[in-house]
Amino acid sequence: METILGLDLPTWWFLVIGGLITGYGVLDGFDLGAGALHLFFNKEESRRLVLNAIGPVWDGNEVWLVIAGGALFAGFPLVYGVIFSTFYIPFMLFLVALIFRAISIEFRSKEPWPWWRKMWDISYTVSSTAITLLLGLVLGNLIHGLPINKEHEFTGNLLTFFNPYAILIAFTTLSLFMLHGAIYLVMKTENRLYAKLTIMVNNCSKFFILCFILTSMATLIYIPHMTHQFKNHPELFIIPMVAVFILLNIKRNIDSRKYFTAFFYSCIITSCLLILFAVGLYPNIVLSTTDPSYSISIYQAASSNKSLKIMLLIAAIGTPLVIGYSIFVFWTFRGKVKLTDMSY
Amino acid sequence: MPSVEILSRIQFAFTIAFHYIYPPLSIGLGLCLVIMEGLYLKTGKLLYKEITKFWIKIFALIFGIGVATGIVMEFEFGTNWATYSHYVGDIFGSALAAEGIFAFAMESAFLGVLLFGWDRVHKGVHYFSTIMVAVGSALSALWIVIANSWQQTPAGYRIEGHDLGARAVVTDFWAMVYNPSSIDRYAHVIIGSFLAGAFLVMSVAAWYILKKRFVEHAQAMFKVGLAVAVIAALAQLFTGHRSAHYVSKYQPAKLAAMEGHYDSLAVADMYIIGWVNNKEQKTTGIKIPGGLSFLTHGSFSAPVEGLRATPPQDRPGAVNFVFQTYHIMISIGMTLIGLTLLALILLWRKKLFQQRWLMIVFAWAVLLPQIANQVGWYAAEVGRQPWVVYKLLRTSDALSKKVTADQVMFSLILFTLVYMLLFTLFLYLLNRKIQHGPDIAGSTHDDDHDQYYPNNLTNLPS
Numbered sequence: 001m002e003t004i005l006g007l008d009l010p011t012w013w014f015l016v017i018g019g020l021i022t023g024y025g026v027l028d029g030f031d032l033g034a035g036a037l038h039l040f041f042n043k044e045e046s047r048r049l050v051l052n053a054i055g056p057v058w059d060g061n062e063v064w065l066v067i068a069g070g071a072l073f074a075g076f077p078l079v080y081g082v083i084f085s086t087f088y089i090p091f092m093l094f095l096v097a098l099i100f101r102a103i104s105i106e107f108r109s110k111e112p113w114p115w116w117r118k119m120w121d122i123s124y125t126v127s128s129t130a131i132t133l134l135l136g137l138v139l140g141n142l143i144h145g146l147p148i149n150k151e152h153e154f155t156g157n158l159l160t161f162f163n164p165y166a167i168l169i170a171f172t173t174l175s176l177f178m179l180h181g182a183i184y185l186v187m188k189t190e191n192r193l194y195a196k197l198t199i200m201v202n203n204c205s206k207f208f209i210l211c212f213i214l215t216s217m218a219t220l221i222y223i224p225h226m227t228h229q230f231k232n233h234p235e236l237f238i239i240p241m242v243a244v245f246i247l248l249n250i251k252r253n254i255d256s257r258k259y260f261t262a263f264f265y266s267c268i269i270t271s272c273l274l275i276l277f278a279v280g281l282y283p284n285i286v287l288s289t290t291d292p293s294y295s296i297s298i299y300q301a302a303s304s305n306k307s308l309k310i311m312l313l314i315a316a317i318g319t320p321l322v323i324g325y326s327i328f329v330f331w332t333f334r335g336k337v338k339l340t341d342m343s344y
Numbered sequence: 345m346p347s348v349e350i351l352s353r354i355q356f357a358f359t360i361a362f363h364y365i366y367p368p369l370s371i372g373l374g375l376c377l378v379i380m381e382g383l384y385l386k387t388g389k390l391l392y393k394e395i396t397k398f399w400i401k402i403f404a405l406i407f408g409i410g411v412a413t414g415i416v417m418e419f420e421f422g423t424n425w426a427t428y429s430h431y432v433g434d435i436f437g438s439a440l441a442a443e444g445i446f447a448f449a450m451e452s453a454f455l456g457v458l459l460f461g462w463d464r465v466h467k468g469v470h471y472f473s474t475i476m477v478a479v480g481s482a483l484s485a486l487w488i489v490i491a492n493s494w495q496q497t498p499a500g501y502r503i504e505g506h507d508l509g510a511r512a513v514v515t516d517f518w519a520m521v522y523n524p525s526s527i528d529r530y531a532h533v534i535i536g537s538f539l540a541g542a543f544l545v546m547s548v549a550a551w552y553i554l555k556k557r558f559v560e561h562a563q564a565m566f567k568v569g570l571a572v573a574v575i576a577a578l579a580q581l582f583t584g585h586r587s588a589h590y591v592s593k594y595q596p597a598k599l600a601a602m603e604g605h606y607d608s609l610a611v612a613d614m615y616i617i618g619w620v621n622n623k624e625q626k627t628t629g630i631k632i633p634g635g636l637s638f639l640t641h642g643s644f645s646a647p648v649e650g651l652r653a654t655p656p657q658d659r660p661g662a663v664n665f666v667f668q669t670y671h672i673m674i675s676i677g678m679t680l681i682g683l684t685l686l687a688l689i690l691l692w693r694k695k696l697f698q699q700r701w702l703m704i705v706f707a708w709a710v711l712l713p714q715i716a717n718q719v720g721w722y723a724a725e726v727g728r729q730p731w732v733v734y735k736l737l738r739t740s741d742a743l744s745k746k747v748t749a750d751q752v753m754f755s756l757i758l759f760t761l762v763y764m765l766l767f768t769l770f771l772y773l774l775n776r777k778i779q780h781g782p783d784i785a786g787s788t789h790d791d792d793h794d795q796y797y798p799n800n801l802t803n804l805p806s
Contacts, residue, residue, distance in 0.1 A: 059408075060449070081425075110773050310517050314441060
């Protein structure tokens with residue numbers, strides 16, 4: 001099989017897609033977390049400030065989801081079809097939630113009426129929370145494995161998705177994004193709102209640590225293939241250890257007002273968790289609980305070598321551009337949020 | 345309950361038709377914004393900055409809904425059309441990925457600067473962002489049209505596997521990208537989008553002129569819109585002809601359906617208006633005898649392949665639908681040429697803005713390019729049936745195997761409700777922004793502290 005730098009092409013694409021999903025988690029993660037926390041802010045001015053903190057960037061962040069989806073379609077078309085048609089109802093709800101998140105941000109500021117703003121505030125929080133939980137649910141089910149038969153067809157029903165492990169992962173994702181969002185907002189706010197947010201970061205990190213411990217235990221007990229990977233590659237233990245170490249440092253950073261460092265660390269935590277997820281799956285993407293031999297590996301699902309190579313080139317040219325745009329936008333809107341006439 | 349196939353097709357048609365209200369407007373408005381802001385930088389007149397700001401706000405509204413409804417389209421391939429996804433992923437996927445990474449990322453990132461960056465960046469950087477947004481939106485159409493054109497005229501591929509496990513694999517990337525129809529169809533789509541945007545600008549301007557509000561701003565907007573529209577309307581005649589030509593060459597059954605031409609090999613007429621009776625396989629109406637023969641072969645007596653040359657199971661069923669949608673598109677195209685030329689002549693003679701009746705026409709004419717864009721796609725997509733990938737994969741074979749009718753019914757009802765709400769809100773907010781109008785320096789609305797143009801008051805239009 002053809003290799004580049006010692007890795008075969010499907011593995012490269014597994015990494016590219018993993019990188020894109022991580023990019024999405026790191027970037028839209030804080031938007032979604034800020035959305036989930038939105039109703040905890042009581043004053044109109046606070047709500048506007050936190051909304052405008054993500055105002056210029058959330059759209060660009062959501063693009064990572066579009067690219068990740070396109071990359072999965074392009075790299076592993078078989079899996080694209082299997083995953084999306086299997087999670088039909090969750091994905092439809094996810095799409096509707098994405099629509100409501102977008103229009104809540106866009107429409108909230110368009111009328112001054114209290115009922116109008118309250119309606120969009122609720123819609124914003126509910127949709128952001130729903131997006132996060134649904135993403136976590138899908139992720140949890142992918143780690144857990146699905147009843148997939150020999151023809152790569154899903155044999156379960158809607159209730160199959162609501163197993164305790166997947167629900168736990170859904171809430172862990174929510175706690176992670178809330179923490180991530182709160183830290184981002186600390187970085188973007190000042191005065192009393194800032195003070196309120198530092199308390200929020202504290203609470204979110206407690207919520208997250210609780211979920212993190214439960215998830216770690218549940219994974220070790222119920223997900224043997226994850227444990228298996230760790231047994232074979234003990235060096236992988238570094239990843240969760242880094243996550244724990246960083247978690248303990250975040251509070252210290254906030255206390256010493258190093259917000260950017262704190263935010264950087266919470267980006268690393270998000271990445272660590274997604275890397276663990278990828279490590280647990282590789283070289284499979286869809287695990288079958290019916291019979292492990294029915295699992296879909298990246299080699300079965302991959303597009304042709306030629307196509308993978310072309311797209312790797314597209315990704316190699318495109319990714320630096322996307323990162324460049326993102327840096328430009330984040331740099332343009334650096335510093336604390338101020339409300340102007342163009343604000344939401 | 346209807347079958348999964350019918351429901352999935354209705355859902356896809358509905359969600360994409362709704363989505364397609366927005367991207368053409370973004371593309372067209374993008375170009376108008378580049379012109380407006382360019383005029384501002386060139387002349388330094390505050391008026392141009394004010395209309396640019398006004399249209400950026402409307403652009404953002406349209407763009408937001410376009411994004412939200414566009415993500416649905418991407419995921420629907422996987423949810424409802426898993427077999428299709430597997431079949432075309434090797435080819436279609438790369439175009440979709442390129443769209444996301446090259447075009448969509450560019451638009452979304454720079455839109456933030458466009459909207460919130462007036463006081464944050466230098467005016468040159470702001471203008472650069474405007475250009476990037478306009479280019480980005482036009483580029484995203486490029487990749488999507490390439491992917492769709494590959495479904496119409498597949499090229500640069502080979503088939504691997506068989507039956508439902510078969511898939512198309514790319515053998516020549518550039519042959520896939522430059523498949524026989526992609527360039528012509530892209531030109532046709534992009535110019536249709538310019539028309540949609542330009543007519544929106546002119547519609548709003550005409551309405552202000554009728555109401556005697558923001559008259560000076562409105563006239564400036566109208567001229568920008570008209571400049572784009574005149575050129576686009578004329579160019580569309582050319583790209584339309586080129587598109588019809590590729591259809592005649594590569595999809596004769598579609599062309600035959602467009603003109604209701606049944607005889608397998610005979611002189612074909614061109615209808616101005618008509619009706620197709622698919623049962624009796626007869627078309628009646630006002631026609632130019634031999635017109636289609638002339639358009640495709642340059643001779644009024646050349647034979648053209650008709651519907652009967654294709655076996656019934658391989659040709660489109662809804663012939664009258666294809667015929668009507670195609671003819672509505674052409675009639676509108678001709679109307680737009682007439683309207684824009686008339687406006688141009690009147691503008692030349694400095695009488696344009698006094699013609700109340702014409703302003704009323706232009707206020708409503710925003711619907712025309714919208715309708716033409718919609719029905720043009722209906723003709724193209726329904727005319728390709730029963731194939732989803734022409735002559736390679738049937739629509740009925742492209743479905744997700746495990747998705748059931750009640751699941752699709754659920755999502756269809758969900759999307760119908762959400763999109764109705766979305767459309768109502770869109771019209772309401774669009775109307776509100778139009779009612780509010782541009783923020784003009786010195787007016788009560790103005791709270792714009794512009795640090796870069798301290799002497800802008802001297803530039804006020806008198």
